[in-house]
Amino acid sequence: MISIFRKPKAYIVFSSEYLVGVSTYGDHNSFDIYKYKRIRDQLITDKLLKLKHILYPQPCSYNDINLVHTNNYIRKIKDPVFVNQALKIEVNSVWDNTVLEYYKAVCGGTVFAAFNAISLGKPVFNLGGGFHHAQPDKAEGFCLLNDIAIAIRKIKLKTEIKNILIVDLDYHQGNGNTKIFKDDASVFTFSIHADCWNKFDAVANLDVLVSSDLSDREYLRQIRLNLKEVLSSFKADLIFYIAGSDPYKGDNLADMKISRKAMLQRNVYILSKAREHKIPIVVLPGGGYGPDSWLIYYEFIKAALKGVQ
């Protein structure tokens, strides 16, 4: 009997530990961690994803966290009161470490996604992460730990991968990443973000600031033009794509006007360039707020699983 194994065209990283810890309280009442479970469930319901094809990560170890974050900061984040204050979570338990556990789980997922992207040669989506504001000794903007930087340092430690490109299309600049990698020529930070976000801790290797009333057409043009330039000047061995859905016009917090269709075109374009240049790619959701935000990432993963180019 001949059995035909169909390998997935993309992989998903997720674990039930992604569902602990962060309540929808305080400043972040429109950030919904359950949207990732919803995405997973919908992909399975739509028969696009099989449970056996989901990759289950381990939480990030303190040794790995220490590749980026300082000893002093790691000591502080073990205190739930500090974590609640740092993230401005007003009503959350001060008795247990569930918020920290959430971040450790998702950071472990990004690390795991990166190793799998390299070994499987297919795009790997983490259903969480993209905490690009976190700095070695500071939390910022709902980012306690910097999963991207931790994964990059770990990959460099354990593999032959040399040059890493961060493509950050979140509405905000990834100031944690620009700061962490500002003196590291092997990590290229490329960011397109809203021009109201212009107080830099450190500049990216390429910062493109766009106005909030940018049209779909011009937004996509800027992405194509600049990515082409980046890929011709920097020989990347691995890409981290922060696919923030907050430029979407339905976003609750940001003010850009990009349509759902153009968001999908944007996302599929990044994947197609990675494929064209044969560069492994890890995808992280980054920011995205409001009832429709899950749909943007869902439609992206759906297209990747179907092999849309």
Ligand SMILES: [Zn+2]
């Ligand atoms: Zn954002």
